[in-house]
Amino acid sequence: MNIIDSTIEKLEDPFSILTGDRYEIFLTLDIDEEDELYSENGIRLKLIFAVEAEKTKIAQYDFIEKTTDRFLDFALEEEEEKEVEQYCQQLVEQL
Numbered sequence: 001m002n003i004i005d006s007t008i009e010k011l012e013d014p015f016s017i018l019t020g021d022r023y024e025i026f027l028t029l030d031i032d033e034e035d036e037l038y039s040e041n042g043i044r045l046k047l048i049f050a051v052e053a054e055k056t057k058i059a060q061y062d063f064i065e066k067t068t069d070r071f072l073d074f075a076l077e078e079e080e081e082k083e084v085e086q087y088c089q090q091l092v093e094q095l
Contacts, residue, residue, distance in 0.1 A: 001029055001030070001031055001032075001035070001037075001080060002029065002030040003027050003028070003029060003030075003084075003087055004028050004029065004030045005027070005028035006025060006026065006027050006028070006087070006091060007025070007026045008023055008024070008025045008088075008091045008092070008095070009023065009024050009025075010022075010023055010095070011023060011024055011048075019052055020050055020051050020052030020053065021050070021051045021052075022048055022049070022050055022051075022059065023048070023049045023051070023088070023091075023092060024046070024047070024048060024049075025046075025047045025048075025049050025088055025091060026044050026045070026046055026047075027044065027045040027047070027084065027087070028042065028043075028044050028066070029042075029043045029044065029045055031043050036074075037063065037072070037074050039065050039066075039072075041065045041066050041067040041068055042065070042066030042067060043063055043064070043065060043066060043072070044063070044064045044065075044066050045061055045062070045063055045064075045084065046061065046062045046063075046064055047059075047060065047061040047084070047088060048060040048061070049085075049088045049089075049092065051092060056085065056088070056089050056092070057085070058081065058084065058085055058088065061076065061084075
């Protein structure tokens with residue numbers, strides 16, 4: 001799994017219910033054809049990334065088939081999750 005493109009948008013919390021900041025991040029993924037997650041239509045990973053004080057975490061994520069917007073029932077492996085979290089942290093730092 002390789003990240004080939006990304007978009008990030010800070011989510012507004014008009015009622016100040018949540019602590020810290022939340023970001024909606026879309027990552028376009030390059031998936032090996034041998035992987036069960038592979039789709040000819042392409043795969044995106046939609047995340048809600050939370051930043052509270054000095055701590056960051058992936059609050060939620062979903063795999064989405066790119067051209068159909070169909071949600072796919074897959075989970076990140078532990079190593080992949082760490083890699084994605086580091087990538088998202090770098091995106092936030094660049095804002």
